[in-house]
Amino acid sequence: MKHGNSGLSAYGTTIFEVMSRLAREHGAINLGQGFPDGNGPDDVRAVAARALEDRPNQYPPMLGLPELRQAVAAHARRFYGLEVDGEREVMVTSGATEALAACLLGLLDPGDEAVLFEPLYDSYLPIVERAGAIGRRVRVEPPGWRIDPDAMAAAFSPRTKLVLLNTPMNPTGKVFTQGELAAIAELVAAHDAFAVCDEVYEHLVFDGARHHPLIGLPGMRERTARIGSAGKTFSLTGWKVGYVTAAPDMLAPIARAHQFLTFTTPPNLQAAAAHGLGKADDYFTGLAAGMQAGRDRLRAGLERIGFAVAPCQGTYFLTVDVRSIGFTGSDLDFCTEIVREAGVAAIPFSAFYVERPPEGHVRFAFCKPAAMLDEAIERLAAWVSRR
Numbered sequence: 001m002k003h004g005n006s007g008l009s010a011y012g013t014t015i016f017e018v019m020s021r022l023a024r025e026h027g028a029i030n031l032g033q034g035f036p037d038g039n040g041p042d043d044v045r046a047v048a049a050r051a052l053e054d055r056p057n058q059y060p061p062m063l064g065l066p067e068l069r070q071a072v073a074a075h076a077r078r079f080y081g082l083e084v085d086g087e088r089e090v091m092v093t094s095g096a097t098e099a100l101a102a103c104l105l106g107l108l109d110p111g112d113e114a115v116l117f118e119p120l121y122d123s124y125l126p127i128v129e130r131a132g133a134i135g136r137r138v139r140v141e142p143p144g145w146r147i148d149p150d151a152m153a154a155a156f157s158p159r160t161k162l163v164l165l166n167t168p169m170n171p172t173g174k175v176f177t178q179g180e181l182a183a184i185a186e187l188v189a190a191h192d193a194f195a196v197c198d199e200v201y202e203h204l205v206f207d208g209a210r211h212h213p214l215i216g217l218p219g220m221r222e223r224t225a226r227i228g229s230a231g232k233t234f235s236l237t238g239w240k241v242g243y244v245t246a247a248p249d250m251l252a253p254i255a256r257a258h259q260f261l262t263f264t265t266p267p268n269l270q271a272a273a274a275h276g277l278g279k280a281d282d283y284f285t286g287l288a289a290g291m292q293a294g295r296d297r298l299r300a301g302l303e304r305i306g307f308a309v310a311p312c313q314g315t316y317f318l319t320v321d322v323r324s325i326g327f328t329g330s331d332l333d334f335c336t337e338i339v340r341e342a343g344v345a346a347i348p349f350s351a352f353y354v355e356r357p358p359e360g361h362v363r364f365a366f367c368k369p370a371a372m373l374d375e376a377i378e379r380l381a382a383w384v385s386r387r
């Protein structure tokens with residue numbers, strides 16, 4: 001028998017699936033894979049259910065339902081003051097995952113370079129490499145997650161085709177500063193490159209801060225693709241509805257890739273996402289406030305146990321240095337042990353690195369009900385005191 005290819009098939013199963021399976025096997029509370037435990041806003045689900053019954057269930061237009069594309073444009077205007085033409089500058093995808101793949105496969109040629117920030121979300125490098133391109137990694141280091149401006153500048157070269165930026169950043173919880181965004185924009189323009197911006201956590205920014213899309217910076221409008229996800233914005237991660245916003249000339253090659261990846265996305269879910277993007281401001285502020293409360297609850301509990309917790313300005317995730325409780329094994333040892341012995345799942349940080357991960361760092365998700373976070377903290381405290 002021949003084997004699968006040496007590209008995507010050579011990667012192991014993604015850590016999110018591995019840890020969720022272990023969590024199920026051991027009856028553990030799953031603070032590993034990032035998904036909220038609720039069922040999203042009732043009205044958004046009701047629109048999806050009604051649309052499934054009452055509206056066509058055949059292929060919608062390749063770029064997405066006009067009502068969702070218009071809703072994405074209106075949302076960009078409302079939250080960021082961006083003028084977007086929903087007709088020519090928005091494309092709906094099957095989740096941000098597909099949006100990322102369409103951007104990378106539509107823009108990168110073999111031999112091109114893509115600048116990425118490490119730790120890396122799991123799909124980035126596999127797709128960059130599947131496109132035949134080379135990932136140039138810039139590290140952000142705990143506990144402050146700062147960028148070394150010289151290291152960043154050194155990652156750009158005449159072969160740089162694009163930079164892939166994730167802010168708010170999974171897994172670190174970092175929100176890139178306006179200074180960092182300006183520096184990135186300058187490098188992108190100086191190298192005549194593109195920016196692909198994974199902004200799935202755009203509404204999960206805490207402590208009164210605001211999300212600033214790179215596409216809004218001077219010189220970036222024509223060379224940036226901005227990606228959002230209904231999964232994150234409406235706490236419905238199983239839906240896999242994403243959207244890309246880019247100037248027409250940049251969107252065209254991305255749409256060419258999308259037509260061969262999924263072509264379209266279920267129309268009832270698109271209709272519901274369109275409804276959701278039009279929800280009143282208090283929905284969006286409430287989403288961030290609820291998530292911030294989860295962050296604070298989990299942080300306080302972990303710190304009570306003795307864990308050192310890194311700063312977190314956004315996303316679903318807190319980072320813990322497990323050496324702070326005297327754990328001397330690897331991050332993977334820690335996650336394997338707590339899922340079995342404590343009944344709590346987490347994600348080892350090394351999964352987000354190609355090499356030299358920071359020692360003993362793990363990611364805990366706080367996008368969970370208070371009672372579940374409390375139970376996880378109790379279980380971890382009991383495990384720590386048994387050790």
Ligand code: PMP
Pocket residue numbers: 034094095096097098121166170198200229230231232237240241242
């Ligand atoms: N990018 C990042 C940084 C994510 O954390 C996730 C998943 N949560 C995605 C992309 C994928 O989003 P989607 O579920 O919409 O495909």
Ligand code: GLN
Pocket residue numbers: 016017032033034035170
């Ligand atoms: N984005 C989610 C996380 O970081 C996982 C998504 C997935 O499992 N592919 O936990």
